[in-house]
Amino acid sequence: KEDFRGLSNKYYFIKTDLKETTIEAYKRINEESKAIAEKTNRQVDMRKSGSYTLTSLKLFRKTTLAPKRSEKIDEKENAWLNLASTGALVFAEKYEGEAIQYDVNSMYIYEMLKKEASWPIATGKFRTIDVSLVEKWNKFPYGIFKATIEGNPPKKSLQCTRYLRYNPHRIYTHFDLECAKRNGLKVYLLDESPNALIYKKNTCISGSDMFGKWGNILYNIKKEGGTAGKVSKALLVSLWGVL
Known part of the structure; x- marks a missing residue:
């Protein structure tokens, strides 16, 4: 060694x-x-x-x-970032019959390069958001939120549906919450302080x-x-x- x-x-x-x-x-x-x-x-x-x-x-x-060097983040922000990452969306259901396999050409690269994509390059700001506001939101500020989503299964059960992976830590990105809303699920922000980690536009860079x-x-x-x-x-x- x-x-x-x-x-x-x-x-x-x-x-x-x-x-x-x-x-x-x-x-x-x-x-x-x-x-x-x-x-x-x-x-x-x-x-x-x-x-x-x-x-x-x-x-x-x-x-x-x-920037060539990234900003240092504190332990709390690092913990939120790690807890918001629960792995890939994996879903399957029993089926018998003909099937089609497809592969999208360089789809991951396409998503990375999109002008509309946004990547944080500086530290975020912890915020406490009024839980009553979220009911009317379809778009969320860019960031991470403490929330529950309708249909959240028990921790030992399968955590994935066809379009969403539930987080047992109840920490979700704004992408997750917007996806849930688009598919008709209710989103409830946790009544805690802080309950959001927000990255403003000037702290992000396009894909x-x-x-x-x-x-x-x-x-x-x-x-x-x-x-x-x-x-x-x-x-x-x-x-x-x-x-």
Whole structure:
């Protein structure tokens, strides 16, 4: 373990694919590095970063219009952010018969790059909102709220419906609450103080400013195919795991 730690400070370690020898991995990574470097006029060079993840992160940092350093957040805000993240929406129901499988081309990237998308780049402000106001709201301020949603199941039961994942901590993003309202569910803000963490417009950046140049460079290469296109696809799906 100590030997590995010491070596990792000086060298990049590249994981081989399944059924791939070390020699084959060495040849592949060199071919991929050369292809993507030539296609981007050496703006993307895996030989200087060593992996898809670090390469994608390096390009993102070069191209984003977001601040190079993020603001520090306190423990309370960090706790709210973590509790609001309960994982992906997973839903299934029993069915027998013909089925259709579909895959939307780069949908995650599309959502990240949207001009209408908004990403906080500064700390939020805790607020206490009058619970009676929420009944009339269809749009919520950008942020995180302490709330319950109609139909909230017991903690040990399945937490997902077709369009919503319930949060056992009763902490939801504004996207969650708007989705619930659109689908006819009642939303109740908890009568606590604070019951909201709000990010004002001047503390957010659009998706196009945050990810636009990074995404467009890689997506256009991906569409062309070939070795560079294969690398670009891997880079496109590697960023959010490291941010």
